[in-house]
Amino acid sequence: MTAIVHHPSNSLLLDYAAGTLDEASSLLIATHLTLCPHCRAEVAAAEAIGGSLLDDLPAAPLRPGALDAVMARLAAPAEQPTLRKPQPSTWLPRPLTERLGGDDPSLWKWRWLGPGLADLPLVSDRNRPSARMVRLTPGTGLPPHDHGGRELTLVLRGAFGDRFGRFGRGDVEETYPDMHHEPVALEGEVCIGLVVTDARLRFDGFIARAMQTFTGV
Ligand SMILES: [Zn+2]
Known part of the structure:
Protein backbone atom coordinates (compact mmCIF):
# COMPACT_ATOMS: atom_id res chain seq x y z
CA MET A 1 0.00 0.00 0.00
CA THR A 2 1.35 3.40 -0.92
CA ALA A 3 1.50 6.05 1.78
CA ILE A 4 -1.16 8.72 2.01
CA VAL A 5 0.10 11.95 0.46
CA HIS A 6 -2.97 14.21 0.48
CA HIS A 7 -4.60 14.91 3.86
CA PRO A 8 -7.66 17.01 4.73
CA SER A 9 -6.89 20.59 5.74
CA ASN A 10 -6.25 21.42 9.40
CA SER A 11 -9.46 23.45 9.58
CA LEU A 12 -11.49 20.37 8.60
CA LEU A 13 -9.70 18.22 11.21
CA LEU A 14 -10.24 20.88 13.90
CA ASP A 15 -13.95 21.19 13.05
CA TYR A 16 -14.23 17.40 13.19
CA ALA A 17 -12.50 17.30 16.60
CA ALA A 18 -14.82 20.06 17.86
CA GLY A 19 -17.86 18.14 16.61
CA THR A 20 -19.04 21.04 14.44
CA LEU A 21 -18.79 19.34 11.02
CA ASP A 22 -21.92 18.36 9.12
CA GLU A 23 -22.90 14.69 8.78
CA ALA A 24 -21.53 14.13 5.26
CA SER A 25 -18.13 15.74 5.91
CA SER A 26 -17.86 13.96 9.29
CA LEU A 27 -18.42 10.65 7.54
CA LEU A 28 -15.59 11.39 5.12
CA ILE A 29 -13.17 12.56 7.83
CA ALA A 30 -14.03 9.59 10.11
CA THR A 31 -13.36 7.26 7.18
CA HIS A 32 -10.05 8.97 6.37
CA LEU A 33 -9.00 8.69 10.04
CA LEU A 54 -13.57 22.36 29.17
CA ASP A 55 -11.81 21.33 32.41
CA ASP A 56 -11.00 24.99 33.07
CA LEU A 57 -14.64 26.07 32.90
CA PRO A 58 -16.41 26.53 36.25
CA ALA A 59 -18.79 23.66 37.07
CA ALA A 60 -22.45 24.49 36.45
CA PRO A 61 -25.02 23.40 39.04
CA LEU A 62 -27.19 20.41 37.99
CA ARG A 63 -30.82 21.17 37.42
CA ALA A 72 -33.12 6.08 34.64
CA ARG A 73 -31.46 6.15 31.22
CA LEU A 74 -28.62 3.97 32.44
CA ALA A 75 -31.10 1.44 33.83
CA ALA A 76 -33.14 1.29 30.59
CA PRO A 77 -32.42 -1.71 28.36
CA ALA A 78 -30.06 -1.01 25.47
CA GLU A 79 -31.70 -0.42 22.11
CA GLN A 80 -31.66 -3.48 19.89
CA PRO A 81 -29.82 -2.85 16.64
CA THR A 82 -32.16 -3.42 13.71
CA LEU A 83 -29.40 -4.09 11.18
CA ARG A 84 -27.17 -7.13 11.14
CA LYS A 85 -23.59 -6.08 11.92
CA PRO A 86 -21.58 -6.48 8.72
CA GLN A 87 -18.33 -8.44 8.77
CA PRO A 88 -15.14 -6.37 9.02
CA SER A 89 -13.88 -5.55 5.54
CA THR A 90 -10.37 -5.94 4.17
CA TRP A 91 -10.65 -2.73 2.14
CA LEU A 92 -13.71 -0.69 3.12
CA PRO A 93 -13.36 1.26 6.40
CA ARG A 94 -15.91 0.53 9.10
CA PRO A 95 -17.94 3.78 8.88
CA LEU A 96 -18.78 2.89 5.28
CA THR A 97 -19.17 -0.85 5.75
CA GLU A 98 -21.86 -0.06 8.31
CA ARG A 99 -23.59 2.48 6.05
CA LEU A 100 -23.55 0.18 3.05
CA GLY A 101 -24.32 -3.05 4.93
CA GLY A 102 -21.26 -4.79 3.49
CA ASP A 103 -18.22 -4.27 1.32
CA ASP A 104 -19.13 -5.97 -1.97
CA GLY A 116 -17.82 4.06 -16.81
CA LEU A 117 -19.36 6.36 -14.22
CA ALA A 118 -21.83 5.55 -11.42
CA ASP A 119 -22.75 6.95 -8.03
CA LEU A 120 -24.59 5.94 -4.91
CA PRO A 121 -26.03 8.72 -2.69
CA LEU A 122 -25.37 8.20 1.03
CA VAL A 123 -26.31 11.55 2.58
CA SER A 124 -28.59 13.69 0.46
CA ASP A 125 -30.17 16.22 2.72
CA ARG A 126 -31.35 19.28 0.81
CA ASN A 127 -29.44 22.45 1.81
CA ARG A 128 -26.72 20.46 3.61
CA PRO A 129 -23.54 18.89 2.25
CA SER A 130 -24.22 15.61 0.49
CA ALA A 131 -22.14 12.42 0.41
CA ARG A 132 -22.05 9.82 -2.33
CA MET A 133 -19.95 6.86 -3.36
CA VAL A 134 -18.56 7.32 -6.86
CA ARG A 135 -17.23 4.58 -9.12
CA LEU A 136 -15.03 5.24 -12.15
CA THR A 137 -13.64 2.56 -14.45
CA PRO A 138 -9.98 3.06 -15.44
CA GLY A 139 -9.56 5.69 -18.14
CA THR A 140 -12.92 7.35 -17.52
CA GLY A 141 -13.38 10.56 -15.67
CA LEU A 142 -15.76 13.18 -14.45
CA PRO A 143 -16.48 15.83 -17.09
CA PRO A 144 -14.42 19.02 -16.58
CA HIS A 145 -15.96 21.11 -13.82
CA ASP A 146 -15.56 23.83 -11.27
CA HIS A 147 -17.26 23.98 -7.88
CA GLY A 148 -20.04 26.05 -6.38
CA GLY A 149 -18.53 25.28 -2.97
CA ARG A 150 -16.22 22.73 -1.37
CA GLU A 151 -15.72 19.26 -2.83
CA LEU A 152 -13.98 16.55 -0.79
CA THR A 153 -12.98 13.27 -2.45
CA LEU A 154 -11.57 10.34 -0.46
CA VAL A 155 -10.18 7.47 -2.53
CA LEU A 156 -10.86 4.00 -1.16
CA ARG A 157 -9.82 1.79 -4.05
CA GLY A 158 -7.87 2.41 -7.25
CA ALA A 159 -6.59 5.92 -8.02
CA PHE A 160 -7.41 9.02 -10.02
CA GLY A 161 -5.38 11.89 -11.32
CA ASP A 162 -6.03 15.52 -12.22
CA ARG A 163 -4.00 18.70 -12.50
CA PHE A 164 -3.55 18.75 -8.72
CA GLY A 165 -1.82 15.37 -8.56
CA ARG A 166 -2.35 11.64 -8.16
CA PHE A 167 -4.82 10.46 -5.53
CA GLY A 168 -4.65 6.87 -4.28
CA ARG A 169 -6.17 4.93 -1.40
CA GLY A 170 -6.66 7.12 1.67
CA ASP A 171 -5.85 10.38 -0.13
CA VAL A 172 -8.28 13.30 0.20
CA GLU A 173 -8.63 15.93 -2.50
CA GLU A 174 -10.14 19.18 -1.24
CA THR A 175 -11.28 21.59 -3.94
CA TYR A 176 -12.99 24.97 -3.80
CA PRO A 177 -14.56 27.43 -6.25
CA ASP A 178 -12.21 28.34 -9.11
CA MET A 179 -10.24 25.09 -8.76
CA HIS A 180 -11.20 23.77 -12.17
CA HIS A 181 -10.33 20.09 -12.76
CA GLU A 182 -11.12 16.91 -14.66
CA PRO A 183 -10.43 13.82 -12.51
CA VAL A 184 -9.68 10.65 -14.51
CA ALA A 185 -9.39 7.13 -13.04
CA LEU A 186 -5.90 5.74 -13.58
CA GLU A 187 -5.10 2.37 -15.10
CA GLY A 188 -5.52 -0.66 -12.86
CA GLU A 189 -8.38 -1.19 -10.45
CA VAL A 190 -11.82 0.40 -10.72
CA CYS A 191 -11.61 3.61 -8.69
CA ILE A 192 -14.12 3.89 -5.84
CA GLY A 193 -14.29 6.95 -3.66
CA LEU A 194 -16.45 8.91 -1.25
CA VAL A 195 -17.34 12.41 -2.47
CA VAL A 196 -18.81 15.19 -0.31
CA THR A 197 -20.08 18.40 -1.90
CA ASP A 198 -21.79 21.37 -0.29
CA ALA A 199 -22.93 22.90 -3.59
CA ARG A 200 -23.53 21.64 -7.08
CA LEU A 201 -20.63 21.12 -9.44
CA ARG A 202 -20.34 23.56 -12.34
CA PHE A 203 -19.80 21.50 -15.47
CA ASP A 204 -18.28 23.06 -18.58
CA GLY A 205 -20.10 20.96 -21.17
CA PHE A 206 -23.71 21.12 -22.27
CA ILE A 207 -24.28 17.33 -22.05
CA ALA A 208 -22.89 17.12 -18.53
CA ARG A 209 -25.05 20.06 -17.47
CA ALA A 210 -28.11 18.44 -19.03
CA MET A 211 -27.40 15.19 -17.19
CA GLN A 212 -26.98 17.14 -13.97
CA THR A 213 -30.61 18.22 -14.06
CA PHE A 214 -31.59 14.54 -13.76
CA THR A 215 -29.02 13.40 -11.23
CA GLY A 216 -28.58 16.47 -9.03
CA VAL A 217 -24.80 15.86 -8.89
ZN1 LIG B 1 -4.55 12.13 6.86
Missing part, protein backbone atom coordinates in the same frame (compact mmCIF):
# COMPACT_ATOMS: atom_id res chain seq x y z
CA THR A 34 -9.38 4.90 9.95
CA LEU A 35 -6.71 4.89 7.20
CA CYS A 36 -4.43 7.70 8.40
CA PRO A 37 -2.44 7.55 11.68
CA HIS A 38 -1.05 11.04 10.95
CA CYS A 39 -4.49 12.70 11.00
CA ARG A 40 -5.65 10.51 13.91
CA ALA A 41 -2.82 12.01 15.97
CA GLU A 42 -3.79 15.54 14.85
CA VAL A 43 -7.44 15.01 15.87
CA ALA A 44 -6.44 13.41 19.19
CA ALA A 45 -4.23 16.42 19.97
CA ALA A 46 -7.05 18.83 19.09
CA GLU A 47 -9.49 16.87 21.26
CA ALA A 48 -7.04 16.91 24.18
CA ILE A 49 -6.75 20.70 23.93
CA GLY A 50 -10.55 21.02 23.70
CA GLY A 51 -10.93 18.75 26.74
CA SER A 52 -8.49 20.76 28.85
CA LEU A 53 -10.35 23.98 27.94
CA PRO A 64 -33.22 19.40 39.84
CA GLY A 65 -33.97 15.83 38.77
CA ALA A 66 -31.01 15.63 36.36
CA LEU A 67 -29.28 12.87 38.29
CA ASP A 68 -32.48 10.79 38.45
CA ALA A 69 -32.94 11.19 34.67
CA VAL A 70 -29.40 9.99 34.00
CA MET A 71 -29.82 6.99 36.33
CA PRO A 105 -19.57 -3.12 -4.51
CA SER A 106 -21.38 -5.46 -6.91
CA LEU A 107 -24.26 -5.64 -4.39
CA TRP A 108 -24.63 -1.87 -3.95
CA LYS A 109 -27.40 0.02 -5.70
CA TRP A 110 -25.25 2.05 -8.11
CA ARG A 111 -26.92 4.69 -10.24
CA TRP A 112 -25.62 4.88 -13.81
CA LEU A 113 -24.44 8.39 -14.68
CA GLY A 114 -22.60 7.74 -17.94
CA PRO A 115 -20.16 5.33 -19.56
Whole structure:
Protein backbone atom coordinates (compact mmCIF):
# COMPACT_ATOMS: atom_id res chain seq x y z
CA MET A 1 0.00 0.00 0.00
CA THR A 2 1.35 3.40 -0.92
CA ALA A 3 1.50 6.05 1.78
CA ILE A 4 -1.16 8.72 2.01
CA VAL A 5 0.10 11.95 0.46
CA HIS A 6 -2.97 14.21 0.48
CA HIS A 7 -4.60 14.91 3.86
CA PRO A 8 -7.66 17.01 4.73
CA SER A 9 -6.89 20.59 5.74
CA ASN A 10 -6.25 21.42 9.40
CA SER A 11 -9.46 23.45 9.58
CA LEU A 12 -11.49 20.37 8.60
CA LEU A 13 -9.70 18.22 11.21
CA LEU A 14 -10.24 20.88 13.90
CA ASP A 15 -13.95 21.19 13.05
CA TYR A 16 -14.23 17.40 13.19
CA ALA A 17 -12.50 17.30 16.60
CA ALA A 18 -14.82 20.06 17.86
CA GLY A 19 -17.86 18.14 16.61
CA THR A 20 -19.04 21.04 14.44
CA LEU A 21 -18.79 19.34 11.02
CA ASP A 22 -21.92 18.36 9.12
CA GLU A 23 -22.90 14.69 8.78
CA ALA A 24 -21.53 14.13 5.26
CA SER A 25 -18.13 15.74 5.91
CA SER A 26 -17.86 13.96 9.29
CA LEU A 27 -18.42 10.65 7.54
CA LEU A 28 -15.59 11.39 5.12
CA ILE A 29 -13.17 12.56 7.83
CA ALA A 30 -14.03 9.59 10.11
CA THR A 31 -13.36 7.26 7.18
CA HIS A 32 -10.05 8.97 6.37
CA LEU A 33 -9.00 8.69 10.04
CA THR A 34 -9.38 4.90 9.95
CA LEU A 35 -6.71 4.89 7.20
CA CYS A 36 -4.43 7.70 8.40
CA PRO A 37 -2.44 7.55 11.68
CA HIS A 38 -1.05 11.04 10.95
CA CYS A 39 -4.49 12.70 11.00
CA ARG A 40 -5.65 10.51 13.91
CA ALA A 41 -2.82 12.01 15.97
CA GLU A 42 -3.79 15.54 14.85
CA VAL A 43 -7.44 15.01 15.87
CA ALA A 44 -6.44 13.41 19.19
CA ALA A 45 -4.23 16.42 19.97
CA ALA A 46 -7.05 18.83 19.09
CA GLU A 47 -9.49 16.87 21.26
CA ALA A 48 -7.04 16.91 24.18
CA ILE A 49 -6.75 20.70 23.93
CA GLY A 50 -10.55 21.02 23.70
CA GLY A 51 -10.93 18.75 26.74
CA SER A 52 -8.49 20.76 28.85
CA LEU A 53 -10.35 23.98 27.94
CA LEU A 54 -13.57 22.36 29.17
CA ASP A 55 -11.81 21.33 32.41
CA ASP A 56 -11.00 24.99 33.07
CA LEU A 57 -14.64 26.07 32.90
CA PRO A 58 -16.41 26.53 36.25
CA ALA A 59 -18.79 23.66 37.07
CA ALA A 60 -22.45 24.49 36.45
CA PRO A 61 -25.02 23.40 39.04
CA LEU A 62 -27.19 20.41 37.99
CA ARG A 63 -30.82 21.17 37.42
CA PRO A 64 -33.22 19.40 39.84
CA GLY A 65 -33.97 15.83 38.77
CA ALA A 66 -31.01 15.63 36.36
CA LEU A 67 -29.28 12.87 38.29
CA ASP A 68 -32.48 10.79 38.45
CA ALA A 69 -32.94 11.19 34.67
CA VAL A 70 -29.40 9.99 34.00
CA MET A 71 -29.82 6.99 36.33
CA ALA A 72 -33.12 6.08 34.64
CA ARG A 73 -31.46 6.15 31.22
CA LEU A 74 -28.62 3.97 32.44
CA ALA A 75 -31.10 1.44 33.83
CA ALA A 76 -33.14 1.29 30.59
CA PRO A 77 -32.42 -1.71 28.36
CA ALA A 78 -30.06 -1.01 25.47
CA GLU A 79 -31.70 -0.42 22.11
CA GLN A 80 -31.66 -3.48 19.89
CA PRO A 81 -29.82 -2.85 16.64
CA THR A 82 -32.16 -3.42 13.71
CA LEU A 83 -29.40 -4.09 11.18
CA ARG A 84 -27.17 -7.13 11.14
CA LYS A 85 -23.59 -6.08 11.92
CA PRO A 86 -21.58 -6.48 8.72
CA GLN A 87 -18.33 -8.44 8.77
CA PRO A 88 -15.14 -6.37 9.02
CA SER A 89 -13.88 -5.55 5.54
CA THR A 90 -10.37 -5.94 4.17
CA TRP A 91 -10.65 -2.73 2.14
CA LEU A 92 -13.71 -0.69 3.12
CA PRO A 93 -13.36 1.26 6.40
CA ARG A 94 -15.91 0.53 9.10
CA PRO A 95 -17.94 3.78 8.88
CA LEU A 96 -18.78 2.89 5.28
CA THR A 97 -19.17 -0.85 5.75
CA GLU A 98 -21.86 -0.06 8.31
CA ARG A 99 -23.59 2.48 6.05
CA LEU A 100 -23.55 0.18 3.05
CA GLY A 101 -24.32 -3.05 4.93
CA GLY A 102 -21.26 -4.79 3.49
CA ASP A 103 -18.22 -4.27 1.32
CA ASP A 104 -19.13 -5.97 -1.97
CA PRO A 105 -19.57 -3.12 -4.51
CA SER A 106 -21.38 -5.46 -6.91
CA LEU A 107 -24.26 -5.64 -4.39
CA TRP A 108 -24.63 -1.87 -3.95
CA LYS A 109 -27.40 0.02 -5.70
CA TRP A 110 -25.25 2.05 -8.11
CA ARG A 111 -26.92 4.69 -10.24
CA TRP A 112 -25.62 4.88 -13.81
CA LEU A 113 -24.44 8.39 -14.68
CA GLY A 114 -22.60 7.74 -17.94
CA PRO A 115 -20.16 5.33 -19.56
CA GLY A 116 -17.82 4.06 -16.81
CA LEU A 117 -19.36 6.36 -14.22
CA ALA A 118 -21.83 5.55 -11.42
CA ASP A 119 -22.75 6.95 -8.03
CA LEU A 120 -24.59 5.94 -4.91
CA PRO A 121 -26.03 8.72 -2.69
CA LEU A 122 -25.37 8.20 1.03
CA VAL A 123 -26.31 11.55 2.58
CA SER A 124 -28.59 13.69 0.46
CA ASP A 125 -30.17 16.22 2.72
CA ARG A 126 -31.35 19.28 0.81
CA ASN A 127 -29.44 22.45 1.81
CA ARG A 128 -26.72 20.46 3.61
CA PRO A 129 -23.54 18.89 2.25
CA SER A 130 -24.22 15.61 0.49
CA ALA A 131 -22.14 12.42 0.41
CA ARG A 132 -22.05 9.82 -2.33
CA MET A 133 -19.95 6.86 -3.36
CA VAL A 134 -18.56 7.32 -6.86
CA ARG A 135 -17.23 4.58 -9.12
CA LEU A 136 -15.03 5.24 -12.15
CA THR A 137 -13.64 2.56 -14.45
CA PRO A 138 -9.98 3.06 -15.44
CA GLY A 139 -9.56 5.69 -18.14
CA THR A 140 -12.92 7.35 -17.52
CA GLY A 141 -13.38 10.56 -15.67
CA LEU A 142 -15.76 13.18 -14.45
CA PRO A 143 -16.48 15.83 -17.09
CA PRO A 144 -14.42 19.02 -16.58
CA HIS A 145 -15.96 21.11 -13.82
CA ASP A 146 -15.56 23.83 -11.27
CA HIS A 147 -17.26 23.98 -7.88
CA GLY A 148 -20.04 26.05 -6.38
CA GLY A 149 -18.53 25.28 -2.97
CA ARG A 150 -16.22 22.73 -1.37
CA GLU A 151 -15.72 19.26 -2.83
CA LEU A 152 -13.98 16.55 -0.79
CA THR A 153 -12.98 13.27 -2.45
CA LEU A 154 -11.57 10.34 -0.46
CA VAL A 155 -10.18 7.47 -2.53
CA LEU A 156 -10.86 4.00 -1.16
CA ARG A 157 -9.82 1.79 -4.05
CA GLY A 158 -7.87 2.41 -7.25
CA ALA A 159 -6.59 5.92 -8.02
CA PHE A 160 -7.41 9.02 -10.02
CA GLY A 161 -5.38 11.89 -11.32
CA ASP A 162 -6.03 15.52 -12.22
CA ARG A 163 -4.00 18.70 -12.50
CA PHE A 164 -3.55 18.75 -8.72
CA GLY A 165 -1.82 15.37 -8.56
CA ARG A 166 -2.35 11.64 -8.16
CA PHE A 167 -4.82 10.46 -5.53
CA GLY A 168 -4.65 6.87 -4.28
CA ARG A 169 -6.17 4.93 -1.40
CA GLY A 170 -6.66 7.12 1.67
CA ASP A 171 -5.85 10.38 -0.13
CA VAL A 172 -8.28 13.30 0.20
CA GLU A 173 -8.63 15.93 -2.50
CA GLU A 174 -10.14 19.18 -1.24
CA THR A 175 -11.28 21.59 -3.94
CA TYR A 176 -12.99 24.97 -3.80
CA PRO A 177 -14.56 27.43 -6.25
CA ASP A 178 -12.21 28.34 -9.11
CA MET A 179 -10.24 25.09 -8.76
CA HIS A 180 -11.20 23.77 -12.17
CA HIS A 181 -10.33 20.09 -12.76
CA GLU A 182 -11.12 16.91 -14.66
CA PRO A 183 -10.43 13.82 -12.51
CA VAL A 184 -9.68 10.65 -14.51
CA ALA A 185 -9.39 7.13 -13.04
CA LEU A 186 -5.90 5.74 -13.58
CA GLU A 187 -5.10 2.37 -15.10
CA GLY A 188 -5.52 -0.66 -12.86
CA GLU A 189 -8.38 -1.19 -10.45
CA VAL A 190 -11.82 0.40 -10.72
CA CYS A 191 -11.61 3.61 -8.69
CA ILE A 192 -14.12 3.89 -5.84
CA GLY A 193 -14.29 6.95 -3.66
CA LEU A 194 -16.45 8.91 -1.25
CA VAL A 195 -17.34 12.41 -2.47
CA VAL A 196 -18.81 15.19 -0.31
CA THR A 197 -20.08 18.40 -1.90
CA ASP A 198 -21.79 21.37 -0.29
CA ALA A 199 -22.93 22.90 -3.59
CA ARG A 200 -23.53 21.64 -7.08
CA LEU A 201 -20.63 21.12 -9.44
CA ARG A 202 -20.34 23.56 -12.34
CA PHE A 203 -19.80 21.50 -15.47
CA ASP A 204 -18.28 23.06 -18.58
CA GLY A 205 -20.10 20.96 -21.17
CA PHE A 206 -23.71 21.12 -22.27
CA ILE A 207 -24.28 17.33 -22.05
CA ALA A 208 -22.89 17.12 -18.53
CA ARG A 209 -25.05 20.06 -17.47
CA ALA A 210 -28.11 18.44 -19.03
CA MET A 211 -27.40 15.19 -17.19
CA GLN A 212 -26.98 17.14 -13.97
CA THR A 213 -30.61 18.22 -14.06
CA PHE A 214 -31.59 14.54 -13.76
CA THR A 215 -29.02 13.40 -11.23
CA GLY A 216 -28.58 16.47 -9.03
CA VAL A 217 -24.80 15.86 -8.89
ZN1 LIG B 1 -4.55 12.13 6.86
